[in-house]
Amino acid sequence: MRDVGVISFAASGVDRDADHNEVEIIVPVIRQAMADSGLTKPEIGFVCSGSLDYLFGGPFAFVAGVDAVGAVPPIRESHVEMDAAWALYEAWTYIQTGEIDTALIYGFSKGSIGDVHEILTMQTDPYNVLPLWPSATDMAALQARAYLEASGRTERDLAEVAARSQVNAKATPYATRSGDATVDAVLAQPKVADPLRAADVFAGSDGAAVIIIAADDVARRVCKRPAWIRGIEHRIEAHSLGVRDLTRSESTALAGAAAGVADGKVDIAELHAQFSHEELILAEALGLDAAATSINPSGGALAGNCLMAAGLQRFGEAAQRIWSGDADRAVVHATSGPCLQHNLVAVLEGE
Amino acid sequence: MSETFVAEHALEYPGGYTRSVGPVIGRFLTGLRDGRIEGVRARDGRVIVPPTEYDPVTSDEIGGDDGDWVDVGPAGRVVTWSWVANPRVGKHPLDRPFAFALIRLDGADTALLHAVDCGSPDGIVTGARVAPRWRAERVGKITDIECFTVLADGEQPVAATPRHVAADGAGDADGTDEGAVTSMNSAFRLEYRIPAGAATRRYLNGLAEGRIVGGRAPSSTEVYAASRGTDPKTGEPTSIEVEISDAGCVTTYCVVNIPGLSELAPEIPYVSAQILLDGADNMMFGLIRGCPVEDVHMGMRVKAKWADELKPDHRSILHWEPTGEPDAPYEHYKDNL
Known part of the structure; x- marks a missing residue:
């Protein structure tokens, strides 16, 4: 295995960007990540993106994104119709072949132009589920209740996650929901999808995230302390909610074990929890101890869920804390599909 | 907005x-x-x-x-x-x-x-x-x-x-x-409200004034008509606004015989063409009218036919008409095919 490290990260996010198209949103973020990387464009071996046509409102969202990268002369490029964390996985795999040393990965969306909760319904079974139009929140609330009743946790536990997210997000410039929230203030909110309150449901975000990864000596040359990807794995569960055990996340547990989460102390964990209860389910699946591990110090996706970018942002948030020396070992998680269907886990370490 | x-x-x-x-x-x-x-x-x-x-x-x-x-x-x-x-x-x-x-x-x-x-x-x-x-x-x-x-x-x-x-x-x-x-x-229906974005807004505002606005990146001499906001060769923002002529030449084109494709061309056949405007380095898409379809050819000089009432809308240009000027030489548009 080659050592591959995260060496640069940039992200943007506002709750509604009425002034820029997707390309205009992506460009400054790519330019920031490139400027910070110490690499020049010809040194980037591969570009891979994550986007979703249903969010864009038409086919081939990623083709528009290429205008932001600059594809003259033609570049090596690929795309996933998923969160860009899976684009990073593809890029990491490509680097392992030895053919390239570096990759730029980006994810973007403008959720504000449509109804993201309805758009996410399009990924459900078209025969027996889509005709009923359960929104992403409706489905998440089914999992929330199943988890609460099985675990003995309470809505106060959810509110604790929601309030902490908002407080932590005060230091995250692209967060769209942050502030001095308290557990009691969250519990005073009406329920939007019983048992979930507004603060338990992710805040929307229009924006982009960019990560640059590099192998071995290239990473060491441009970055004082690369955030090395020591393990990375993803696992998926059945499509139908009714055949899954929604009270736990077996796919996260398996991916975490394969990525080596348990092989050392975890200083921080950036978990792509889009709803409060998901953070609790994920922390259990990964065996994280809240006393030893700072969970979602950035505020996480609850504080701003730029779809197709939010999972990739988790890599950036963890890497920043390794670059700065605040953390030595971090767990990163990204998710895709309703109710934590598909989960990617990585372990990042500083040297 | x-x-x-x-x-x-x-x-x-x-x-x-x-x-x-x-x-x-x-x-x-x-x-x-x-x-x-x-x-x-x-x-x-x-x-x-x-x-x-x-x-x-x-x-x-x-x-x-x-x-x-x-x-x-x-x-x-x-x-x-x-x-x-x-x-x-x-x-x-x-x-x-x-x-x-x-x-x-x-x-x-x-x-x-x-x-x-x-x-x-x-x-x-x-x-x-x-x-x-x-x-x-x-x-x-x-x-x-x-x-x-x-x-x-x-x-x-x-x-x-x-x-x-x-x-x-x-x-x-x-x-x-x-x-x-x-x-x-x-059956499904998803509804969207899509803002134009900064570069497209500049272009549409230009149309409302009878002008074609393009953009150029600071490090490049290439001008893009109806820019989406970047120089697609480099990814650099087209931050410099450049006014482009509303006349140019046909590069490549096709004759359309399928009815109902364009609200601006109720009758078939008509010609859809790529047009290289004077002062631009990319092509605009437009309909050619005002001459028999068999007269349309590569290099033919054309000019925008503007609507009587101008709006910030692509329909402010109804179509493009021949100017009768001598054809542009092949050398002029060979890199835009």
């Missing part, structure tokens, strides 16, 4: 997709049409509802033999539920507040997603006994069950009414003479 620069957009396929449902989902949907619910037995003995063509654990093909099939329900128990306080009219199964629930039907080992009509969150608990409320008009879709309702202690489920009975009372009451359900129509 003015609403002028927001495009109302819908993602919709007229008539919807027609999906083949296959033998397993087809048998389930046929059952619903006939007022009963069937599950399929997996290799480990579990009964899967709604049925799948594959074993969820082993991926073995299942449902191929009659012996794999089991009648389930119609009543069952709520495994988990969530409350929908504000139903999405036209999408959600009910237009009044309701619960979504995962329901394990009697005889099933997995749960089916459906709506429960129970008035308020106080009307449902995990473990509640529920039964389907069947529609009278059933077509072979999951929505043939309008929703589930909560059963009181000892209350029995209400069977589905016969689907249709001929006026003379004869004929087939349960609809089995219609054969199996083999396809379903899947």
